[in-house]
Amino acid sequence: MLQALLLAAGGTGFTFFMxxxxxxxxxxxxxxxxxxxxxxxxxxxAGVMIAASMWSLLIPAIEQAQEMGIPGxxxxxxxxxxxxxxxxxxxxxxxxxxxxxxxxxxGSTSRRRTALLALAITLHNIPEGMAVGISFSLAAQNDASAxxxxxxxxxxxxxxxxxxxxxxxxxxxxxGMSRGRAFLVGALSGLAEPVFALLTVLVAGTxxxxxxxxxxxxxxxxxxxVVEELIPEANLQHDHRTRSGTLGVMAGFLIMMILDVALx
Numbered sequence: 001m002l003q004a005l006l007l008a009a010g011g012t013g014f015t016f017f018m019x020x021x022x023x024x025x026x027x028x029x030x031x032x033x034x035x036x037x038x039x040x041x042x043x044x045x046a047g048v049m050i051a052a053s054m055w056s057l058l059i060p061a062i063e064q065a066q067e068m069g070i071p072g073x074x075x076x077x078x079x080x081x082x083x084x085x086x087x088x089x090x091x092x093x094x095x096x097x098x099x100x101x102x103x104x105x106x107g108s109t110s111r112r113r114t115a116l117l118a119l120a121i122t123l124h125n126i127p128e129g130m131a132v133g134i135s136f137s138l139a140a141q142n143d144a145s146a147x148x149x150x151x152x153x154x155x156x157x158x159x160x161x162x163x164x165x166x167x168x169x170x171x172x173x174x175x176g177m178s179r180g181r182a183f184l185v186g187a188l189s190g191l192a193e194p195v196f197a198l199l200t201v202l203v204a205g206t207x208x209x210x211x212x213x214x215x216x217x218x219x220x221x222x223x224x225x226v227v228e229e230l231i232p233e234a235n236l237q238h239d240h241r242t243r244s245g246t247l248g249v250m251a252g253f254l255i256m257m258i259l260d261v262a263l264x
Contacts, residue, residue: 004140004201007147008133011154012194015132018158019125019190022165026173026182029166036244041174043234043248045117045167046226050249051256052124053219053226056160060131061215068209079216080223083123087224090119118168120218120225122189125164127214128157129193133200134208160259161190163252 029037061079062072135150169186173179200207234245 004137005198007136007140007150008197008201009194011132011136011151012129012197014154015128015158015161015193016187016190019161019165019193020183020187022162022167023169023183023186023189025166026169026179026186029170037174039234039245040248041167041170042230043245043250044163044252045171045248046230046234047249047252047254048163048167048256049120049124049222049226049230049252051253051260052160052164053222055257055260056128056157057124057215057219057222061212061219064215065212068212070212075212076216076219079213080220082213083217083220083222084224086217087116087120087221087228090116116225116229117171118185118189120222121164121168122192123221124218125161125190125192126196127211127218129196130200130207130211130214132157132193133197134211136197137201157193160256161193163255163259165190167252 029041058076058080062076065075066072132150132154135153136147139147139150165186168189169182172182172185177185231245231249234248
């Protein structure tokens, strides 16, 4: 057990570091006075989340469910619906739950949007951390030959977390948050991975059957934010002369897809 905990802590420590490294992009790329950059960054976040919801969450959920003898569509659809309903509830409650989180202004639309963005990516990090925890638990307790695969999984998730950290911190700064606070929020979104990896090691036998549902839950939450908030805002006042929001979606989607496929 101790060995599994140490391995999981090391693996997800790397993934957390990569999230923080991506969030640090706000110190070099943030420009809150440029509307085109603002739309570009929101679009980039949307593209990252679309690709992550498909390749990092839904496809693994379907595959894991089928391995358990469950129809792949059942947890994929059911978990996604639960995630969407959860985010709808959070959308209504966040103006009251985060009164000083981003900037002043009771019920601010931008505050709700960016808070939902951070929440959705944090939710996405929870099942990833659990997947790393399960992998290292199996390697430590049952099959040492599985250790290289667990390390590769942690490495792949860590590299993928780099654009996710940027996808939180950059839009937050575009909304008016200081670079330091935007970095802190982006970095802390990755803290869910080591926390839930360690918890998963402790209860590995009971959590694994729920993984397809948890993965799909995160996917539904992410897709809700993309459709409800990010893409509409990225194309706000779209006059067909500037397509920064659309190009941001394409760039984020392609980068995350390449990372997921190449490192998955």
